[in-house]
Amino acid sequence: MANYSxxxxxxxxATVAAVWALWSDVSRWTEWDEGLESVTLSGPFAEGASGTMVVKGQGPIAFTLTSVxxxxxxxxxxxxxxxxRFSHHVEPVDGGVRVTHSVxxxxxxxxxxxxxxxxxxPDAVAALVKLAC
Structure with missing residues (x-):
């Protein structure tokens, strides 16, 4: 099986809290990820919650939060x-934060x-950090 990363x-x-505010409100993901039309989550932003995202030009895609x-x-x-598997990580650094997204x-x-x-x-992560400032 071939993998890609x-x-x-x-x-x-930005602050860690500002980044978290944008991550945990999935309806705002479209503000920093231009490839998304909409995102919904059934329930709180917690491990096990599931949701649906609509990628521009595609139909709805289901996702699950497997770790928070x-x-x-x-x-x-x-x-x-x-x-x-999409991983999102934020850590404080001198003068702000480092946000890392990996796939x-x-x-x-x-x-x-x-x-x-x-x-x-790269554009989405940069837009997220800019919006969090």
Whole structure:
């Protein structure tokens, strides 16, 4: 089984609390990720919660929060041929925060999906940090 992985970090003068406010309110994900039309979550932003995101030009995609900690969260999405695991991490640094988003894709379609899924990741992370400032 071929895997694909990608990671990108951005530092900025935001606070951990400001980043968390944007992460935990999934309806605001469209403000920093231009590839999304909408995001909903059934229940609180906690491990085990599930939701739906609509990626521009595609139909709804289900996701589940598989981990939520003080420093970040992980969400997983299963599509035919691949399991996509998105990790989001924030840590304080001198002058602000470092936000890291990473993606691991497992399955026979991993190499096909990887470049498409991660193409706008640097822009999304930069927009998140900018919005959190």
């Amino acid at each position: 990608y990671e990108h970090s951005v530092e900025g003068p 900690t003080d420093s970040g969260f992980v969400d997983e999405t299963s599509v035919p041929g691949a399991l996509l 691991v894709i497992e399955g026979p379609a991993a190499q096909e999906f990887g470049p498409v899924v991660t193409a706008d990741l």
